Amino acid sequence: MDFRQRRLRGALLLGTAFVAGIAVAPASGLLGHALAQKAGNAEMYQLLKEFSDVVERVRADYVEPPKDRELVENAINGMLTGLDAHSSYMNAKAFKDMQIQTKGEFGGLGIEVTQDSGFIKVVSPIDDTPAFRAGIKPGDLITALDGKTVQGLSLNDAVDKMRGPPNAKITLTIKRQGVDKPLEVPLIRETIHIKVVKSRLEDDNVGYVRLSQFTEQADPSLRDAIKSLKDKSGGKLKALILDLRNNPGGLLDQAVAVSSDFIEQGEVVSTRARHAEESNRWNARGEDVLKGLPLVVLINGGSASASEIVAGALQDRRRAVLLGTKSFGKGSVQTVIPLPGNGAMRLTTARYYTPSGRSIQALGIEPDVNVAESNEDRPSFGGDREADLNRIITNQGGTAADTIAPRDDLPPIVSEIPKKPPEGFPKYDPAKPSETDFQLQQGLVLAKAMAARKSASAR
Numbered sequence: 001m002d003f004r005q006r007r008l009r010g011a012l013l014l015g016t017a018f019v020a021g022i023a024v025a026p027a028s029g030l031l032g033h034a035l036a037q038k039a040g041n042a043e044m045y046q047l048l049k050e051f052s053d054v055v056e057r058v059r060a061d062y063v064e065p066p067k068d069r070e071l072v073e074n075a076i077n078g079m080l081t082g083l084d085a086h087s088s089y090m091n092a093k094a095f096k097d098m099q100i101q102t103k104g105e106f107g108g109l110g111i112e113v114t115q116d117s118g119f120i121k122v123v124s125p126i127d128d129t130p131a132f133r134a135g136i137k138p139g140d141l142i143t144a145l146d147g148k149t150v151q152g153l154s155l156n157d158a159v160d161k162m163r164g165p166p167n168a169k170i171t172l173t174i175k176r177q178g179v180d181k182p183l184e185v186p187l188i189r190e191t192i193h194i195k196v197v198k199s200r201l202e203d204d205n206v207g208y209v210r211l212s213q214f215t216e217q218a219d220p221s222l223r224d225a226i227k228s229l230k231d232k233s234g235g236k237l238k239a240l241i242l243d244l245r246n247n248p249g250g251l252l253d254q255a256v257a258v259s260s261d262f263i264e265q266g267e268v269v270s271t272r273a274r275h276a277e278e279s280n281r282w283n284a285r286g287e288d289v290l291k292g293l294p295l296v297v298l299i300n301g302g303s304a305s306a307s308e309i310v311a312g313a314l315q316d317r318r319r320a321v322l323l324g325t326k327s328f329g330k331g332s333v334q335t336v337i338p339l340p341g342n343g344a345m346r347l348t349t350a351r352y353y354t355p356s357g358r359s360i361q362a363l364g365i366e367p368d369v370n371v372a373e374s375n376e377d378r379p380s381f382g383g384d385r386e387a388d389l390n391r392i393i394t395n396q397g398g399t400a401a402d403t404i405a406p407r408d409d410l411p412p413i414v415s416e417i418p419k420k421p422p423e424g425f426p427k428y429d430p431a432k433p434s435e436t437d438f439q440l441q442q443g444l445v446l447a448k449a450m451a452a453r454k455s456a457s458a459r
Contacts, residue, residue, distance in 0.1 A: 051075070055071060055072075055075075058071060059071070073089060073091055073343075074154075076089045076345070077089035077154055077156075080345055080346075080347065081115075081154070081155075081391075082391070083348065083391065084332070084348050084391050084392060084393050085114065085115070085116075085386075085389040085390060085391055085392055086330070086332060086334050086346065086348055087334065087345070087346060087347050087348050088154075088155060088156065088345070088346050089156075089343065089344075089345050089346075090156065090343055090344045090345065090346065091156070091343045092341065092342035092343050093160075094156045094160070094343075095336075095338070095342065095343055095344040097163070098336070098344075101194075101215070102215055102216060102250065102251060107163055107164070107165070107166065107189065107190075107191050107192065108159075108162055108163040108164070108189055108190075108192055109129065109130050109131045109162050109163075109170070109187055109189060109190075109192075110125060110126040110128075110129020110130055110131045110132060110190070110192045111124075111125050111126065111129070111131040111136060111162070112124050112125070112126065112248045113142070113155070113158075113159065114155070114389070115154075115155040115158075116141075116388075116389055116390065117390065118150075118151045118152075119141045119142065119143055119150060119151070119175075120141070120142040120150050120155070120158050120159075121139070121140070121141055121142070122136055122137065122138055122139060122140040122141075122142065123138060123246075123248045123302060123304065123328075124138045124246035124247070124248055124302045125137070125138075125246075126192065126194060126212060126213070127195070127198065127210070127212050128195065129190065129192055130187045130188060130189065130190055131187065134185050134186075134187055135185075136172075136174070136185065137176065138246055138301065138302040138384070139176075139177055139301075139384050140174045140175070140176050141174065141175040141176075142158075142172050142173070142174055143173050143174065143175050143182065144172075144173035145158070145161050145162065145170060145171075145172060145173075146170055146171055147171070147173070163189070164189045165189065166189055166190050166191050167188060167189065167190075168188070168189045169186060169187070169188055169189075170186075170187055170188075170189065171184055171185065171186045171187070172184075172185045172187060173185075178376070194212070194213060194215060194217075195212075195221075196211060196212050196213050196214075196215050196217055196218050196221055197209060197210065197211055197212075197217075197218070197221035197222055197224075197225045198210045198212075198225075199225035199226075199228060199229055201229055201232045201233055202241075202434065202444055204238060204448055204451075205233040205236050205237055205238045206237075206238055206239045206240070206241065206444060206447050206448060206451070207226065207229035207230075207233070207237055207239070207240045207241065208240075208241045208243065208440075209222060209225050209226065209229070209240065209241070209242055209243065210243040211242065211243065211244060211247055211258070212246075212247055213247060213248065213249075213250050214247070214249055214250025214251050214254040214255055214258070214305075214306040214307070215250055215251065215254070216251065216254065218250065218251075218254040218257070218258060219254050219257035219258050219261065222258055222261060223261060223289060226240065226261075226289050226290070237290075237293060238293065238294070238447075238448075238451040238455075239293055239294040239295070239296065239447040239448065239450060239451040240290055240293060240294070240295050240296070240447070241295075241296045241297075241298065241440070241443045241444065241447055242295060242296070242297045242298070242320070243297075243298045243440070244297060244298060244299050244303045244307040244310065244311060245298050245299060245300040245302060245303055245324060245439070246300065246302035246303065247302070247303055247304070247306075247307040248302065248304050248305065248307070248328075249304050249305025249306035249307055249308075249330070250305070250306050251306065252269075252282075252306065252309075252333070254306065255268075255269070255306035255307075255309040255310050256268050256269065256282045256285075256309075257286075258310050259284065259309065259310050259313040259314065260284040260285050260286035261286055261288070261289050262288055262289070262290060262295060262314060262319050262320065263284040263286075263288065263313065263314070263317050263319055264284060264286070264287055264288050265283065265284050266283060266284055266317060266355065267281060267282070267283055267284075267313075267355040268282045268283060268284055268309070268313045268355065269281075269282050269309045269312070269313060269352050269353065269354065269355070270282070270352065270353045270355075271333050271350040271351065271352045271353070272350055272351055272352075272353065272397055273333075273349055273350040274349070274350075278349070278350070279350065288319075292454075293451070293454075294321075294447055294450035294451050294454055295314065295319060295320040295321070296320060296321050296322075296323055296443045296446050296447045296450070297310075297311055297314055297315075297320045297321070297322050297323070298322075298323055298324045298439055298440065298443055299311050299322055299323075299324045299325070299326075299327050299365065299367055300324045300325045300326075300327070300373065300439075301325055301326065301327065301328055301364075301384045301385055302328065303324075303327040303328060303365075304327065304328035304329075304330045304386075305328070305330045307327065308327050308328065308329075308330065308331070308360055308364070308365055309352060309354075311327060311365050312354035312355075312358065312360060312365050313354060313355055315354075315365065315368065316354045316355040316356040316358070317355060318407070318409055321368050321369065321410060321411075321414075321446060321450070322365065322367040322368045322369070323367055323368065323369040323371055323417075323439065323442060323443050323446060324367050324369075324370075324371055324373075324439050325367065325370065325371070325372060325373070326364040326365065326366050326367070326385075327360070327364040327365040328364060328384075328385050328386055329360055329361065329362050329363050329364035329365075329385050329386035329387055330360075330361070330386045331351055331352055331353075331359050331360040331361030331362070331363070331386075331395065332348050332350070332351055332352070332361060332393055333348070333349055333350040333351070333352055334346045334347060334348055334349070335347055335349040335350075348393060351393070351395075351396070351397065351398075353397075353398055353399075356399055356404050357398055357399030358398050358399055358401065358404070359395050359396065359397060359398030360395075361386070361392075361393060361394070361395040362385075362386050362387040362392055362393075362394075362395050363387070363395055363401075364385060364386070364387075368407060368410060368414070369410075369414050369417055369442070369446065370419055371417060371418070371419060371420070371438070371439050371442045372419060372420040372421070372438075372439075373421075373428070373437075373438060373439050374420070374421060374425075374428075374438070375420045375421050375422070375423065375425065411446070411449045411450055411453055412449075413445065413446065413449040414446070417442050417445060417446065418442070420438075421438040425438060
């Protein structure tokens with residue numbers, strides 16, 4: 001079977017952990033395959049011989065007898081993680097964990113992470129999980145687990161240590177922006193059942209839907225939530241706020257499906273791969289479930305990957321107004337490729353582009369209306385976005401931002417929306433979002449203004 005035909009499915013993952021000598025036959029097979037692929041390439045032959053020599057020396061002279069599988073798996077993971085921040089190797093257990101999480105259920109703390117500068121960096125906590133309830137924040141750096149440093153651990157190994165049976169305790173040591181001393185955060189593991197959609201009806205019949213991840217349940221759950229909001233409003237829903245803040249992404253097909261819920265036709269996203277025949281384009285394939293009602297999308301620095309595909313499509317197609325802060329900037333596609341032995345590799349295979357041809361890789365998506373979540377200038381430990389990570393792929397091949405026509409369809413009230421909360425604005429309280437979430441408050445102001453303008457134009 002051709003190697004490219006054994007791909008599981010294209011997934012847009014934020015380098016996030018969904019979990020968290022060559023004398024042996026498998027290793028010899030790898031070398032033989034590589035040599036066959038590079039026949040006649042003297043340099044590659046020499047490099048592979050050097051690799052084989054190193055493995056044999058380690059097997060013969062290391063202070064303790066190493067396990068052959070660990071040697072080869074570590075070498076494979078080192079090769080992949082050395083390419084970019086999102087390519088990696090998954091052993092059989094990690095691969096199984098990833099498959100379980102994309103279905104919306106897994107065990108652990110409920111935290112999406114990536115690796116940066118030797119530490120584990122929080123992309124976002126998952127709603128209603130131990131990490132969320134403990135106040136873990138996007139951008140937190142996890143420096144130790146149960147008092148032992150994470151430096152030297154691979155991303156999968158670190159996440160594996162954070163996973164465990166329900167009711168088991170673990171303490172995370174965290175370095176947080178604006179806090180001088182390390183934070184010790186005790187947590188109790190749970191079985192995480194991801195409810196990817198939450199919704200409620202705000203005043204004036206404005207609907208609110210939060211989408212926390214793009215698992216297999218994202219699109220059907222979103223459609224159900226919108227139907228429920230229409231019913232609760234007595235068929236008088238005036239506008240919708242779609243909250244993609246701190247949504248780290250997920251499956252490509254779900255990003256396309258969610259975009260298609262609001263766009264009736266036309267391009268949603270395209271990908272450009274190294275091999276032209278593997279480049280692709282996805283078009284909307286549904287109907288606008290809102291029937292043209294105003295749509296406001298909330299984004300921030302934790303909105304990544306699949307979230308950026310949806311936000312970019314809705315912005316380019318002029319179907320929604322984006323409010324918040326610049327998104328993460330992950331414009332690459334990772335393909336999960338099963339390997340012999342039940343493991344898999346997550347390999348960056350393409351860049352994706354919004355309908356206008358923009359590549360947002362390492363740039364992010366600028367909202368149409370900039371509104372900060374707080375009025376504090378928070379220092380950054382190691383950066384908060386794709387551009388701050390080590391070994392990122394370049395941004396290339398896209399339409400230049402200055403060649404795209406600026407929006408001329410924004411309501412006048414946009415000029416009156418403040419860019420940050422006033423002094424003394426209350427600290428965010430998840431129990432009182434409508435009162436303490438400044439970005440949401442401004443989203444409601446915008447949605448109501450858009451609904452009023454639409455109603456006036458229909459008369």
